[in-house]
Amino acid sequence: MTKIIKKRMLLFWPNTANRGRIHMAIPILSAIAKMNGWEVKYHDTSFYQKGVDDATFWREKSGAFKPVDGKHLTTDVKPASQIVPDFQEIIDDFKPDIIGISGMTNDWQYLMSFFPQVKVPEDTVVAFGGTHALHSSAEILKTGLVDITCFGQVEYVLPKILKKIENNEPLDGIPGTWVIDKETGEPCRNCVSPPLSAEELWGFDPDYSMYDERYYTYPFDGKVVKMFWLETGRGCPFSCTYCEAPQLRNLYKGKGKYVISRPIENIFSTIHKLQEKFDIDVFNITNECFLSQKKSWIREFCTRWGKEVKKSFLIQTRVETADIERLDLLRLSNAPTIQIGQGIESGNKRILDLCNRKMNIDKIKASYKLMKERGFRTNAFYMMGFPTETREEVFDTIELCRSVNSDIDSISIFQPYPGLPLTCLAKDNGWITGDEIFPTFTEGSIINQPSITAEEVTKLWKVFLLYAKLPKKYWSDIKKVEDNFEENQDLYQKLIDLRWKIAERNTSAEDPLTVTKQVPLSSC
Numbered sequence: 001m002t003k004i005i006k007k008r009m010l011l012f013w014p015n016t017a018n019r020g021r022i023h024m025a026i027p028i029l030s031a032i033a034k035m036n037g038w039e040v041k042y043h044d045t046s047f048y049q050k051g052v053d054d055a056t057f058w059r060e061k062s063g064a065f066k067p068v069d070g071k072h073l074t075t076d077v078k079p080a081s082q083i084v085p086d087f088q089e090i091i092d093d094f095k096p097d098i099i100g101i102s103g104m105t106n107d108w109q110y111l112m113s114f115f116p117q118v119k120v121p122e123d124t125v126v127a128f129g130g131t132h133a134l135h136s137s138a139e140i141l142k143t144g145l146v147d148i149t150c151f152g153q154v155e156y157v158l159p160k161i162l163k164k165i166e167n168n169e170p171l172d173g174i175p176g177t178w179v180i181d182k183e184t185g186e187p188c189r190n191c192v193s194p195p196l197s198a199e200e201l202w203g204f205d206p207d208y209s210m211y212d213e214r215y216y217t218y219p220f221d222g223k224v225v226k227m228f229w230l231e232t233g234r235g236c237p238f239s240c241t242y243c244e245a246p247q248l249r250n251l252y253k254g255k256g257k258y259v260i261s262r263p264i265e266n267i268f269s270t271i272h273k274l275q276e277k278f279d280i281d282v283f284n285i286t287n288e289c290f291l292s293q294k295k296s297w298i299r300e301f302c303t304r305w306g307k308e309v310k311k312s313f314l315i316q317t318r319v320e321t322a323d324i325e326r327l328d329l330l331r332l333s334n335a336p337t338i339q340i341g342q343g344i345e346s347g348n349k350r351i352l353d354l355c356n357r358k359m360n361i362d363k364i365k366a367s368y369k370l371m372k373e374r375g376f377r378t379n380a381f382y383m384m385g386f387p388t389e390t391r392e393e394v395f396d397t398i399e400l401c402r403s404v405n406s407d408i409d410s411i412s413i414f415q416p417y418p419g420l421p422l423t424c425l426a427k428d429n430g431w432i433t434g435d436e437i438f439p440t441f442t443e444g445s446i447i448n449q450p451s452i453t454a455e456e457v458t459k460l461w462k463v464f465l466l467y468a469k470l471p472k473k474y475w476s477d478i479k480k481v482e483d484n485f486e487e488n489q490d491l492y493q494k495l496i497d498l499r500w501k502i503a504e505r506n507t508s509a510e511d512p513l514t515v516t517k518q519v520p521l522s523s524c
Helices: 025-035 055-061 080-094 105-111 131-142 154-166 245-251 264-277 295-308 324-333 349-354 361-373 391-404 421-428 454-469 472-483 486-506
Strands: 008-013 039-044 098-102 125-129 148-150 177-180 187-189 217-220 223-231 282-286 312-317 338-345 377-384 408-413
Touching: 008 025, 008 080, 025 039, 025 098, 025 154, 039 080, 098 154, 105 131, 125 131, 125 154, 131 148, 131 177, 131 187, 131 245, 148 154, 223 264, 264 295, 295 324, 324 338, 324 361, 338 361, 338 391, 338 408, 349 391, 361 377, 361 391, 377 391, 377 454, 391 454, 408 454, 454 472, 454 486, 472 486
Parallel strands: 008 039, 008 098, 098 125, 125 148, 223 282, 282 312, 312 338, 338 377, 377 408
Antiparallel strands: 148 177, 177 187, 217 223
16 A cells, blocks of 8 residues: 655754753754745754763863853753653654654764664655764665665755655665665765755755754853854865864765855855854854865955855864965954964874874964964864873973963864774774764773773873963872872862963953954055
């Protein structure tokens, strides 16, 4: 008997954090489905207890983020035991024709802790997309819980999937997807979907209607603000060995453009609609390397921002792109605060080479000096726990962190996700099996190598910023905390408090969200 299709799509994100966040893909998926005449419902696990502290908690506790009064961020959090009953109730009531799930590797592993208990009707399609599907689609399909995975651009793939469901047709043959071959019973990869142009990727406004105020409330510089993650482009032109971005770029090698800037008009259409609903204080701009875009695009973006938005924003870029001309273009935005983050990762030349980051450490220092001189707030991203890294090499990074002295420092622990060159290095040496459950970037390491153990990396991560931010006369106390973290919590907190007292003495008391630093433009 042919199934009657009601054109209902349930979108789901297994959020591993204990707080709300907007998943970048969900608003796009929702908008596409609605444009094709489908009814959409959304659910996630943001407000269920996970049993672990999330990255924001640990970045505050370790001295990376200025502490904020947590009561302003708390929401009603349900017990983990309610995840399956609530999810099941939504499926039973809504009766979706398709359940669309998106996630990274951590999200997938978390999903597998409860999704097998959910009873999905046999005639309901389950689709999974996101970076985990890029390298692990065969394993996903072999669970028997997913019917189709998407590794191509969803703007091309989803309309094809929905049309097949509407027509009660088999899901095979769609470019950019994997399915189970009906003859062999094995996972089958279809060809890559054709790369889309900027006009095709952003030919519509994403749908944010499912998100309430909880999803926009974030800590920033010791305050609670309304923050929004704004996509302004896709793709990264670089090939770091610890990152999944090169795998995405390789998909479209020789087939078309991969690094693409979002059309300006579409960006500001999204901003204006959001500002009508939520008065956003800070825009966290998602673009792998913002200043690598064409100068004409940056000029137009910042000029319009200065006329139409005038709010603070955060960007990420690379040392090679942060020259005076591009930095001065940013000042056209009239933003109270412009925070520029750069991925430094390591202060050791061997590790930088291992990561395929062709950077000169002296140029890194000079870049941060230039940004401070031009009046920008700075963020520096570091990583530790790389395969073959030693304690001495981590301390090279700590010394660079001391020298750079960025306003904000984000320290992460390398995680050996599937498909990465550094993951292969760790696996080939027997330091991981490939079957481990991945912790978060702030939770711990799983690479047990002779140069520095997983336990040693985890201990050192907790005190990294104390070594980097406090005078060396305190290093003996920091080492006590590192060696026995649980027994020295009082000392740890005293050192963290001292870290912020020193920071306050070295910075202005002005509110970064309301005071614009007047810096002369040199070449705009």
